[in-house]
Amino acid sequence: AQKITQTQPGMFVQEKEAVTLDCTYDTSDPSYGLFWYKQPSSGEMIFLIYQGSYDQQNATEGRYSLNFQKARKSANLVISASQLGDSAMYFCAMREGQGGSEKLVFGKGTKLTVNP
Amino acid sequence: EPEVTQTPSHQVTQMGQEVILRCVPISNHLYFYWYRQILGQKVEFLVSFYNNEISEKSEIFDDQFSVERPDGSNFTLKIRSTKLEDSAMYFCASSTGRISGNTIYFGEGSWLTVV
Numbered sequence: 001a002q003k004i005t006q007t008q009p010g011m012f013v014q015e016k017e018a019v020t021l022d023c024t025y026d027t028s029d030p031s032y033g034l035f036w037y038k039q040p041s042s043g044e045m046i047f048l049i050y051q052g053s054y055d056q057q058n059a060t061e062g063r064y065s066l067n068f069q070k071a072r073k074s075a076n077l078v079i080s081a082s083q084l085g086d087s088a089m090y091f092c093a094m095r096e097g098q099g100g101s102e103k104l105v106f107g108k109g110t111k112l113t114v115n116p
Numbered sequence: 117e118p119e120v121t122q123t124p125s126h127q128v129t130q131m132g133q134e135v136i137l138r139c140v141p142i143s144n145h146l147y148f149y150w151y152r153q154i155l156g157q158k159v160e161f162l163v164s165f166y167n168n169e170i171s172e173k174s175e176i177f178d179d180q181f182s183v184e185r186p187d188g189s190n191f192t193l194k195i196r197s198t199k200l201e202d203s204a205m206y207f208c209a210s211s212t213g214r215i216s217g218n219t220i221y222f223g224e225g226s227w228l229t230v231v
Contacts, residue, residue, distance in 0.1 A: 043227065045159070102214045
């Protein structure tokens with residue numbers, strides 16, 4: 001079974017509008033972390049935002065916020081006031097456990113295109 | 117801002133040749149990783165390294181692969197005899213800790229093309 005599911009292969013948004021990128025996850029571990037990374041066409045992986053499973057509030061980092069719905073096992077990324085430079089692949093990833101597996105498990109990604 | 121640096125950014129190699137990809141993790145980080153991304157696919161975990169030994173590896177990380185921290189700053193991935201299917205972007209990453217809340221920071225990647 002997929003641990004991280006990103007159902008939107010591609011998304012389009014107008015510049016200055018907000019966009020939500022979906023991510024659902026599957027784990028039975030009560031302790032986990034959820035991450036979003038941005039991958040521009042140049043290839044690097046840029047950390048955007050982190051949400052811990054025990055965090056009471058949704059994470060925010062500038063124009064990025066994470067809509068964390070624990071009961072639904074979703075961790076959607078919201079980008080407000082989109083900019084042309086936001087056009088990139090976006091990956092949701094999960095890391096499980098306190099000292100268990102260390103690895104990040106990634107989703108397949110969503111390609112975001114911001115239109116002028 | 118501290119960052120993970122990788123060299124080379126792009127390497128083309130003949131099938132069967134050995135390749136070494138190099139990484140300098142963030143200086144106060146203790147956990148080091150290699151991930152790979154085949155073109156158009158998702159990022160996959162290869163190996164994690166802590167205290168001078170492998171702490172976890174995936175089934176992709178077979179005997180053709182090895183990692184080393186030869187000195188206090190570099191972290192290398194060696195592919196002994198490259199195959200066409202090893203063509204991918206290889207990411208080095210590092211982290212301060214191994215619990216779920218420790219962010220993993222990635223380098224810019226080394227694009228390996230095997231011909």
